[in-house]
Amino acid sequence: MRVHAHRGNTFTAGTVVLAAAVVEAELRGGASPGVRAGLVLALTALAGLGALRSPLEDGTARPYQELLLALTALGGAGLIAHVLALAGAGPGSPVDAWWVAGVAASGAVLGLALARARGGTIVLGVGAALAVVAVVAATGAAWGGADPRDGVRWVLLLVVLVLVLAIVLRIDGRYGHAVALADVLAAVVVLLAATFLVDDVPGAAGALGLPTAPEGAGLGWQLLLVTAGFALAGLGATLHERGPGWLGALALLASLGVLSRGGGDLVGWPLVLAVPGLVLVGVALRPVGRRTPEEERAEGPGATVVPFGRRRPTAVLREPDPDDDLL
Template sequence: MVARELLRPLPFRGDLIAAGAVVLAVGALLVDTRMQDAWAAGVRCAVVAAAAAVLLALAWRAPVEGPAPRTYVSVLLVAAFPLAAAALAELADALGGSAGSAGTIFWVLGALAAGYAVLAQGRGSAVCTMLAAASAVGAALAFWGWVFEPRGETAYRWLLLGAIVLLGLGAVRLRDGHRRHAVALIDVAGLAGIAIAAVSMLGLVVEGAGTGGIGTGWEIVLLIVGLGLVAYAAVDREPGPGWIGALVLVSFVSSAATDGSLLWWPLLLVVLGGAVVAAGLRPTTPAPPAPDADAPPAPTRALR
């Protein structure tokens, strides 16, 4: 009973607990890293798992004060994430698996996605929604690599594109009732767009494909995703998707800049953007005055 009460943080000490949680997480990860050769995998797993369990217990037992958790609860949940990932990886090592294999990455990320989806539902945490969605996307990529062992990056591009579509549909569904969670899904969709560019560029470097770019089709995907994120940020006044959208557009420019010609992207975008700006600046007919424009102001009197 005493232990249960100790693991129930007091809200007015939440910031102090969150600060200590970050330091604890960094220390536990450092122990896990430094003791790779000195300790057995099971011992390392026990250390980081214990630290993760304490932080998750504190976050779960924190008082519920509204539909969204307070900042210190979110910090506890985020700090526990790398600890949980490290604990699962060490468990795989202890069971004879390879920490860097696609199969291990798949089940580690899958377990994280499932666990943080439960936390997102139970605590109403948007950051848990983001971590769960990102883990699920990573698990899907790892599963594909584990089962099919593809040689190129094309399959991963399509998987990431499918993830973007699903995340976008999920955000549309959650936008009215759970706006913070919708924004989290949009953020992950934007990160998937950046991943498409990164995977494509990496494939060009590894395969020695020269500087021909990633292809017009995938450049269109990057452009649409980047513009969509910026538009979402502007409409809902959410800065996160805007910054991620800007990074996706930078990725698009980096890919489309490989050709030393004004055809076709530069000319098309300059003309289209200029036309939209001109449409916004076109002269308009002044609106007629309001019906009561000449009416005297309403009388006022002091309240007593």
């Protein structure tokens, strides 16, 4: 089977509709496990063949191929889950953490392999996210202490460092991969903050089998979270990328939620955050001794500033119309 480039979007649209049908069958649960496993297998094979048997564009995956690769990775993880269930190793109730780790790890391996083979960016993010889920689940299952969140936090810190290094190594040569990993990094920071906020959600800790931990995050964790939140939001704004920008803003909000646990007045983090903010605003508003040529042209007679997309504002100079004084 070979998918021609001019029919790739149509093929992908049909595959997405079929994926919706398979998900609906899973949610209903009326069909036998074997039938549902067969549907997932057929969907995964269809998406995989479409992604692998279609031509690349200058060595990179086309948008429809990106979606097919992501569906293949997710379908592979779902297929492993069905195979384990048919073999008698179901998820259990509550869901076994080792089972989650195994299913997520299989999807991560498939996703990362597809990203390497076809140069996909979305599937790279999917594979990295599934790898994080696998590591977190395995750590929670293997942790011997009273509260598995302690081990999960340290593992997530290690994941943050690995992702930062991977982003730095790819930002120049493989920019799309770096952006995808930045999305995953922001999600990891949100997850790290959630380990401190889960007790604030009624019944969440009990549903996850976690002991109550009323104490908040230590100063070191607070510094890490707020720094990571601001850094991710700034990265998204600097790169003009919506994914890291919005996810970074969410990570910043989650970090501020951790800082606010326990209440208090303006003394503390509000004051600590206000001081550098006021300094930066003051630096930006200080008098300027010499204006740049661009600013002088932009503020000249008849100049209007026309924003265009994500580019810097462009000054457009025009001569006054002969009849302007008659208006």
